Amino acid sequence: MNKLLRSFYGRPATELAPDLLGKLLVHVTPEGRAAGYIVETEAYMGPEDKAAHSYGGRPTPRTRAMYGPAGHAYIYLIYGMYYCLNVVAAQEGVPQAVLIRAIEPVEGVGMMARRRGLSPEETTKVMSNPHKLRRLTNGPGKLCQALGITKEQYGLDLTGDELFILSGRNINPADIVTTPRINVDYAEEWAAKPWRFLLPEGY
Numbered sequence: 619m620n621k622l623l624r625s626f627y628g629r630p631a632t633e634l635a636p637d638l639l640g641k642l643l644v645h646v647t648p649e650g651r652a653a654g655y656i657v658e659t660e661a662y663m664g665p666e667d668k669a670a671h672s673y674g675g676r677p678t679p680r681t682r683a684m685y686g687p688a689g690h691a692y693i694y695l696i697y698g699m700y701y702c703l704n705v706v707a708a709q710e711g712v713p714q715a716v717l718i719r720a721i722e723p724v725e726g727v728g729m730m731a732r733r734r735g736l737s738p739e740e741t742t743k744v745m746s747n748p749h750k751l752r753r754l755t756n757g758p759g760k761l762c763q764a765l766g767i768t769k770e771q772y773g774l775d776l777t778g779d780e781l782f783i784l785s786g787r788n789i790n791p792a793d794i795v796t797t798p799r800i801n802v803d804y805a806e807e808w809a810a811k812p813w814r815f816l817l818p819e820g821y
Contacts, residue, residue: 619784624777627689631661631707631714636796636815638705640789643721645765645781652726652765654755655786658719658816660799662704664712669805672713683773684713691774691781693767700759703767705776705783719800720756720816723764730754730764752819793817 619642627634636659644653665675671694677685683692684706692704692715704715723730731741734754744750755761762768767781774781797814799805 619786621777622689622783622785624687624689627705627707627776628709629688629707631663631716632813634705634707635659635661635716635813636791636794638716638718638783639794639815639817640787642724642784642786643718643761643765644725644784645767645771646779647766649766650726650729652723652730653784654721654723654725654730654761654765656718656720656783657722657752658756658814660717660719660815661707661813662715662717663811663813664708664714667805667811668808669799669802669811670713670715672715675713677713681713684715686710686773689776691771691776693762693769693772695769696759701762701768702758703762703771717758718761719758719814720752721761721765722752723755727751727754733764733766734760749819789817 638656638659641656642653662670664672671681672684687710688706690706692706703718706715708714755764771781776782795816796812798810799814802809
């Protein structure tokens with residue numbers, strides 16, 4: 619597998635989000651390397667998108683990474699306890715991003731399970747059951763916890779050697795499921811945009 623180049627990320631989030639499906643998200647830490655195939659994403663389209671953190675086009679310390687070059691990590695905290703990883707899209711000054719909502723664990727699974735607080739017995743059951751394995755990281759907060767992603771990785775260059783994305787699997791575009799985004803009811807007409815992309819379980 620090859621590491622994705624900067625040019626891969628430099629396009630609208632609605633184009634990038636489905637193309638990230640099947641790619642391998644990797645985080646290298648002192649504990650070891652953990653990775654999983656991306657199976658669910660959401661696109662956020664910048665200042666006009668009422669669901670985006672960059673809505674209104676006013677940069678803040680929280681959103682500064684979105685205004686930088688594509689292919690960097692934008693990470694934020696939800697509910698005061700869970701981190702969410704986003705991939706910065708588009709061009710510098712155009713604050714678009716793709717939220718990574720779920721991955722399928724493939725490397726460092728035992729470490730992921732420990733980070734999620736599973737006992738050794740629970741970890742054994744998860745590792746032997748594909749359905750339970752995917753549930754280990756089937757949410758943006760879950761996958762960040764499993765991969766050890768925190769605010770310390772904010773702004774990291776995804777073409778670097780700590781947090782990066784590899785070419786992964788080939789995906790048939792016809793197999794991608796598209797729905798409105800989740801938990802953005804406040805975004806009025808923008809809540810209905812079909813900008814959530816996912817692969818069926820067992821793909």
